[in-house]
Amino acid sequence: xxxxxxxxxxxxxxxxxxxxxxxxxxxxxxxxxxxxxxxxxxxxxxxxxxxxxxxxxxxxxxxxxxxxxxxxxxxxxxxxxxxxxxxxxxxxxxxxxxxxxxxxxxxxxxxxxxxxxxxxxxxxxxxxxxxxxxxxxxxxxxxxxxxxxxxxxxxxxxxxxxxxxxxxxxxxxxxxxxxxxxxxxxxxxxxxxxxxxxxxxxxxxxxxxxxxxxxxxxxxxxxxxxxxxxxxxxxxxxxxxxxxxxxxxxxxxxxxxxxxxxxxxxxxxxxxxxxxxxxxxxxxxxxxxxxxxxxxxxxxxxxxxxxxxxxxxxxxxxxxxxxxxxxxxxxxxxxxxxxxxxxxxxxxxxxxxxxxxxxxxxxxxxxxxxxxxxxxxxxxxxxxxxxxxxxxxxxxxxxxxxxxxxxxxxxxxxxxxxxxxxxxxxxxxxxxxxxxxxxxxxxxxxxxxxxxxxxxxxxxxxxxxxxxxxxx
Amino acid sequence: xxxxxxxxxxxxxxxxxxxxxxxxxxxxxxxxxxxxxxxxxxxxxxxxxxxxxxxxxxxxxxxxxxxxxxxxxxxxxxxxxxxxxxxxxxxxxxxxxxxxxxxxxxxxxxxxxxxxxxxxxxxxxxxxxxxxxxxxxxxxxxxxxxxxxxxxxxxxxxxxxxxxxxxxxxxxxxxxxxxxxxxxxxxxxxxxxxxxxxxxxxxxxxxxxxxxxxxxxxxxxxxxxxxxxxxxxxxxxxxxxxxxxxxxxxxxxxxxxxx
Numbered sequence: 001x002x003x004x005x006x007x008x009x010x011x012x013x014x015x016x017x018x019x020x021x022x023x024x025x026x027x028x029x030x031x032x033x034x035x036x037x038x039x040x041x042x043x044x045x046x047x048x049x050x051x052x053x054x055x056x057x058x059x060x061x062x063x064x065x066x067x068x069x070x071x072x073x074x075x076x077x078x079x080x081x082x083x084x085x086x087x088x089x090x091x092x093x094x095x096x097x098x099x100x101x102x103x104x105x106x107x108x109x110x111x112x113x114x115x116x117x118x119x120x121x122x123x124x125x126x127x128x129x130x131x132x133x134x135x136x137x138x139x140x141x142x143x144x145x146x147x148x149x150x151x152x153x154x155x156x157x158x159x160x161x162x163x164x165x166x167x168x169x170x171x172x173x174x175x176x177x178x179x180x181x182x183x184x185x186x187x188x189x190x191x192x193x194x195x196x197x198x199x200x201x202x203x204x205x206x207x208x209x210x211x212x213x214x215x216x217x218x219x220x221x222x223x224x225x226x227x228x229x230x231x232x233x234x235x236x237x238x239x240x241x242x243x244x245x246x247x248x249x250x251x252x253x254x255x256x257x258x259x260x261x262x263x264x265x266x267x268x269x270x271x272x273x274x275x276x277x278x279x280x281x282x283x284x285x286x287x288x289x290x291x292x293x294x295x296x297x298x299x300x301x302x303x304x305x306x307x308x309x310x311x312x313x314x315x316x317x318x319x320x321x322x323x324x325x326x327x328x329x330x331x332x333x334x335x336x337x338x339x340x341x342x343x344x345x346x347x348x349x350x351x352x353x354x355x356x357x358x359x360x361x362x363x364x365x366x367x368x369x370x371x372x373x374x375x376x377x378x379x380x381x382x383x384x385x386x387x388x389x390x391x392x393x394x395x396x397x398x399x400x401x402x403x404x405x406x407x408x409x410x411x412x413x414x415x416x417x418x419x420x421x422x423x424x425x426x427x428x429x430x431x432x433x434x435x436x437x438x439x440x441x442x443x444x445x446x447x448x449x450x451x452x453x454x455x456x457x458x459x460x461x462x463x464x465x466x467x468x469x470x471x472x
Numbered sequence: 473x474x475x476x477x478x479x480x481x482x483x484x485x486x487x488x489x490x491x492x493x494x495x496x497x498x499x500x501x502x503x504x505x506x507x508x509x510x511x512x513x514x515x516x517x518x519x520x521x522x523x524x525x526x527x528x529x530x531x532x533x534x535x536x537x538x539x540x541x542x543x544x545x546x547x548x549x550x551x552x553x554x555x556x557x558x559x560x561x562x563x564x565x566x567x568x569x570x571x572x573x574x575x576x577x578x579x580x581x582x583x584x585x586x587x588x589x590x591x592x593x594x595x596x597x598x599x600x601x602x603x604x605x606x607x608x609x610x611x612x613x614x615x616x617x618x619x620x621x622x623x624x625x626x627x628x629x630x631x632x633x634x635x636x637x638x639x640x641x642x643x644x645x646x647x648x649x650x651x652x653x654x655x656x657x658x659x660x661x662x663x664x665x666x667x668x669x670x671x672x673x674x675x676x677x678x679x680x681x682x683x684x685x686x687x688x689x690x691x692x693x694x695x696x697x698x699x700x701x702x703x704x705x706x707x708x709x710x711x712x713x714x715x716x717x718x719x720x721x722x723x724x725x726x727x728x729x730x731x
Contacts, residue, residue, distance in 0.1 A: 009662070016668045325651045329668045363662050365655025365669075366528060367618035385528065392530030401529065401661060409526045409534035412489075413541065415518040426493050438728040439701055448660040452667030453698030456494070456726035463487050463496035467515050472503065 001119050001147050003352050004336030008359035011334040021331050024159050032322040035266020053256050054377050057313040067213040067246045074216025078278025080291035088118040091296045098292055099129045102236045104202035110227040111135035112207025113151050114240050114296055116338045132197045134226040143170045149332030152264055152318040157331050204234035208241035214249045217277040221270040228274050237288035242296045244312040259375035264317035308383050311346050313376040320370035335360055342370035346383040354387055358396045361387035423465050426458045433457020483511045484549035488559045489521035490690035501717035502555045502591050509599040516545040522562040528656050539567050543584050552588040555713050556689045557620020560590040565623055590620055596629040606718035607638035613645045613682035617689035630712050643682045654695040670699040686712045697725040
């Protein structure tokens with residue numbers, strides 16, 4: 001997808017003014033946050049499970065080549081194929097090639113953030129293959145022609161009313177002319193329309209939450225079961241995933257599964273955990289004719305051994321964005337690229353370049369809540385700070401900001417000068433403030449502050465001034 | 473003060489730039505509380521700021537220079553105490569990281585980190601203070617500032633001491649752990665987002681119907697007071713140390729003497 005990350009500030013302004021978005025996001029806050037908190041409290045060993053999951057992922061990243069080779073070996077042994085792709089373009093071409101091999105006119109798709117990362121849908125459409133999203137949220141935003149705004153709830157920015165309108169507008173051609181308003185009716189209507197598409201599709205594309213090295217299986221977790229239908233009823237199942245998703249054994253993945261759903265939606269387990277191992281065998285009753293795993297690197301391996309490697313532990317649960325006060329104020333689209341919220345602020349600059357994405361790691365208060373709830377304990381604020389340092393060194397941030405910090409630091413590094421300057425400035429500000437009721441309604445050098453807040457005035461003489469004068 | 477009970481603990485007060493410049497009352501309240509806890513207090517003259525504005529802007533070189541200045545200023549004390557979770561967190565967690573791999577300064581940073589504490593948690597956890605001699609007729613609500621809460625695990629310490637203030641009742645804020653949107657330079661750089669965050673916060677604060685809003689960090693307090701005042705709210709905003717020290721005779725943040 002085309003990056004809009006540079007437009008963060010304008011997009012934020014628009015998002016804040018959008019009452020529908022505010023309503024939609026408030027549901028997220030009360031729903032997922034409360035549910036995660038209950039789920040974490042309900043499992044005595046939750047913190048220990050997190051530690052175990054972190055250790056496991058660190059071990060995998062230290063031995064990534066070994067486990068990927070093992071995974072490929074097992075996939076091949078089951079009759080499938082692994083396609084390693086270094087770049088997004090390579091992955092797109094590989095998938096298009098597979099679609100052509102199977103003569104695909106339509107493909108059904110389960111939810112996949114990696115597919116978003118490589119902008120698969122517009123590419124397939126441009127090449128005469130129609131992709132049909134089967135995850136309800138993805139289906140909604142496909143109708144709305146929008147990108148996902150959340151990594152597990154792609155349409156979380158939409159209110160129920162907006163979905164009613166959308167279905168009413170698009171489902172008429174299937175003979176559905178009534179505008180439905182009950183969530184259950186809306187789901188049933190979408191389900192009915194999608195049902196036939198599963199049978200018509202030539203290729204089913206899904207993502208993968210995990211790749212199991214010992215068995216060559218891929219795993220998806222969903223709450224709708226759409227993934228199962230997407231991959232079992234088609235002549236071929238194409239899995240699009242990335243190299244950081246590999247896990248040694250089924251035993252290992254059970255550890256991660258226990259923290260994943262609890263962190264994401266507060267469920268103990270997602271409704272469906274689907275394992276796919278190779279194509280249909282001779283005596284199987286059903287299953288896809290072909291099994292292909294497209295594994296994307298797209299710069300991920302460059303992170304290995306760097307201070308940003310911890311990002312690769314991410315299991316895409318979405319807890320960081322559910323708990324982020326910035327995300328909850330501006331929504332996912334404001335971030336302007338595939339991965340929103342704190343994990344996006346850490347990841348997107350790697351994919352887009354810090355020049356393009358510099359707002360994302362800067363637009364955080366470093367409140368630390370993301371790191372607190374991240375099941376993989378990714379130090380998201382630290383990674384964002386690394387990006388800020390890179391942006392500062394490359395002089396990407398606004399000149400006025402850098403100049404401001406440098407000027408302030410010039411004084412802060414020189415205690416005597418600092419003392420003198422602050423003593424004078426605070427006396428002036430204190431005096432000005434005392435005749436204005438103790439606060440300023442506008443300040444020319446801090447208009448960002450005073451646009452929506454008063455600026456409390458300083459008391460007058462600084463603490464150091466008074467302390468030195470002997471006051472106790 | 474178990475380990476140091478043989479002599480009075482000598483505390484170096486890290487005033488913090490916002491208390492020094494904006495609200496000296498908090499500095500004097502901190503001194504009073506520390507003296508009452510049996511400490512001696514000194515205020516090194518060469519301190520300025522912990523360096524967070526530079527650190528969080530990505531200016532590592534200036535941050536290190538400021539950090540070296542702070543470390544040198546406070547090395548001789550038994551404890552370093554700051555009336556701010558954010559600045560104490562900077563000294564305690566970020567200074568050692570800043571000097572990783574620098575044999576000399578890493579050691580000095582770690583030694584400073586080990587004896588650095590935020591004011592209220594120092595009083596309860598180190599100095600063994602169990603009650604304060606203060607009175608306040610009214611209800612208060614408390615905002616847990618992010619750094620204090622998450623980096624230093626300060627949560628029940630201020631509530632414990634506030635519980636011993638005569639006449640004070642606590643009305644908990646359901647979103648006490650949600651960031652107010654200050655974020656240092658964030659509040660200027662991303663002003664629209666910051667204002668949206670603090671507006672939601674102000675709405676929640678008003679819903680508690682408390683007479684006072686307290687917190688342990690000046691940044692958050694200036695932000696929340698600024699928004700509440702803009703909305704015309706009557707809620708008074710103060711640093712928790714002012715209440716614990718019984719120094720509420722000064723006008724609240726963003727106010728002047730009542731005429």
